[in-house]
Amino acid sequence: MGSTEDLDYPQIIVQYSNGFLVSKVMFTACELGVFDLLLESGKPLSSDAIAAHLGANTIGMERLLDACVGLKLLTVEVTQEGALYRNTEISNTYLTKSSPKSQYHIMMYYSNTVYLCWQYLADAVREGRNQYERAFGISSKDPFGAMYRSDEEMLKFMAGQNSVWSICGRDVLAAFDLSPFTQIYDLGGGGGALARECVSLYPNSTVTIYDLPKVVQVAKEQFVSPEERQIAFHEGDFFNDSIPEAELYILSKILHDWDDDKCKQLLAKVYKACKPGGGVLLVESLLNEDKSGPVETQLYSMNMLVQTEGKERTAAEYSKLLEAAGFGVIQVKRTGKLYDAVLGRK
DSSP, rough: OOOOGGGGGHHHOOOHHTTTHHHHHHHHHHHHHHHHHHHHSSSSSEHHHHHHTTTOOHHHHHHHHHHHHHHTTTEEEETTTTTEEEOHHHHHHHSSSTHHHHHOHHHIIIEEEEEHTTTTTHHHHHHTTTOOHHHHSSSSSSSHHHHSSSSSHHHHHHHHHHHHHHHHHHHHHTSOTTTTOOOOETTTTTTOOOOHHHHHHSOOEEEEEEEOOHHHHHHHHHHHOTTTTTTEEEEEEEETTTOOOOOEEEEOOGGGSSSSHHHHHHHEEEEEEEEEEEEEEEEEEOBBBBBBOOHHHHHHHHHHHHHHSOOBBBBHHHHHHHHHHHEEEEEEOSSSSSEEEEEEEO
């Protein structure tokens, strides 16, 4: 009988098991400011220098830096003076706070908030509901009440969403020619990053961000300057308040938060408010029709389970929701990136 060394050990299981470790190494390096320091220094630094600058233990920092080298987030050069570390191009672009394409805020949101809910994934699967009660000791009946449980949490969420649209926004807005639509409402537009991309791509358009009053207040104070005159705001709850007339409504990562009944309710309101000839643009991560992938979307759907009342859907499922509300001439465009676009016309 052979020993375990004779077995062809499934490397994929090792990789999947280590997924949590990989992400936490990256999140921790971001949180401690490793990538920011190396960018600002303009030169490679030793682990001792990095630890001293960041107030960290030298042994712990060296191990973190070496792990980042293994993940290709840093490079290392061994000199007579010792090992010197520098950022890779990917880290400079996506992991430093000052980069226009920085993903720092969404990573911090995942590290400090989302991961706490994911600790109770087994409970979410058993119960079929989000896990805010276990993770944070607050009611799970209102997902966004839980998500926005403090001003700090709301700001972290809004900044995280803005960072996503800084790299994905143009792809979904350019999926279809939206230039005929000049009066646009971005429902649940949050911090305004997608609205900013929209008016940049379609300079003849105006975009009104429709969101909860406290979200609008933070957006005005933190994210959208008064000089950005093509972006306006409307305070309200689009489930309970009226939706003003417009030519195009953008629902970016909105429907995936809710069950089918809630989606139908919202889309029916949007259809009623929409001008004839207008439309609605859904921005979502689409599952394959047989739900075999993409794996990122499957994982997002698990995240919807632990954080919201919704799920990720196929293009056919979104089309069915649009048709039930009255929209026709439905077009689907997969961008090949994280998020896709579905356009329905009235």
